[in-house]
Amino acid sequence: MKIVFAVCGSFCNHKNALNALKELISAGHDVTPVLSEIVCNTDTRFGTKDTFILNTETLCGKRVIAGIKEAEEILTPKQYDLLIICPCTGNTLAKIANGITDSTVAMTAKIFFRNRKPVLIALATNDALGMTLRNIGTLAVRKNVYFVPLAQDDCLKKPDSLVCDFKQIIVSAENAVQGIQTQPCIE
Numbered sequence: 001m002k003i004v005f006a007v008c009g010s011f012c013n014h015k016n017a018l019n020a021l022k023e024l025i026s027a028g029h030d031v032t033p034v035l036s037e038i039v040c041n042t043d044t045r046f047g048t049k050d051t052f053i054l055n056t057e058t059l060c061g062k063r064v065i066a067g068i069k070e071a072e073e074i075l076t077p078k079q080y081d082l083l084i085i086c087p088c089t090g091n092t093l094a095k096i097a098n099g100i101t102d103s104t105v106a107m108t109a110k111i112f113f114r115n116r117k118p119v120l121i122a123l124a125t126n127d128a129l130g131m132t133l134r135n136i137g138t139l140a141v142r143k144n145v146y147f148v149p150l151a152q153d154d155c156l157k158k159p160d161s162l163v164c165d166f167k168q169i170i171v172s173a174e175n176a177v178q179g180i181q182t183q184p185c186i187e
Contacts, residue, residue: 001081001177002030004112006105007056009038010087010124011046016166017086018052020122021059023170024084032080033057034065036092036105068107075111082177083112083119086148086169090125090132097135113144118176122148122169128162140185146176151187162186 003024007017024031033056043049056064065071085092085105095106096119112119121139125132128150139145148164149172172182 001173002032002079003173004032004034004075004080004083004108005060006034006036006083006085006108007039008036008085008087008089008092008105009042010089011042011044013087013124013163013166014039014046014052017122018055018059020084020086020166020169021056024173025059027170029173031060032062032065032075033060034071034075034104034108036103037066040064040066065108066104068101068104071104071108071111075108080112080115080117082117082173083108084122084169084173085109085119086122086166087124087164088121090123090127090135093121093123093125093132093139094135097138116144118144118146118179120146120148120169120173120176122164122166122172123150124163126158126161128160130160146172146181147185148172149182149185149187 092105096109101107101110149168150162150164153163175182
C-alpha cells in the first residue's frame with residue numbers, strides 16, 4: 001500500500017509511533033511522512049525535534065512533509081491508499097471533526113476526505129472521555145474514518161484518557177482500506 005503517515009504532538013507516544021512506522025515499512029508498505037508543526041518545532045524530555053525528523057526520514061527514505069502548502073502540492077495529485085494519523089492528538093481530532101484546516105495534518109486529512117480515501121486515526125489524548133468525546137462521535141459516523149482500537153491507559157490517575165493500541169496499527173490499516181472498523185473499537 002501507499003500510505004501517508006502523519007505524526008502529531010503526543011510526544012510521549014512518539015516511540016510507539018516510530019515502532020508502528022517501522023512495522024509498516026517492514027511489511028513492504030511505501031510510506032510518506034507528514035509531521036505537524038508542533039512536532040517539527042519542539043524539543044521535549046522525550047527527544048529533540050531534529051532527532052525525530054532524522055529518524056522518520058531515515059525510516060521512510062523520504063523527506064518529511066512539514067507544511068500546508070507542501071502537503072497540498074505533494075499529496076493532492078498523487079494516489080495514496082490510506083492516511084494514518086499516529087498519534088492523533090485531541091486538538092488535531094477536533095480540527096478534523098470540525099473542518100478546520102489550519103495545520104499540516106488537518107489539511108492532509110482534508111485531502112484524503114476530498115479524494116474519498118480512508119483515514120485511520122491512532123488517537124492518544126488525556127481528554128478522550130471529556131470534551132474530546134463529541135469529536136470522536138462526530139468522526140466515528142463519518143464515511144472513510146476508522147479508529148485504531150482504544151483503551152484507557154490509566155483509569156485512576158487519568159480517567160478521561162484513551163490511547164490506541166499501537167500494536168494493532170497494521171491490522172487496522174488493512175481493515176480500513178477494506179472499509180472495516182477493527183473491533184472492539186473501545187475496550
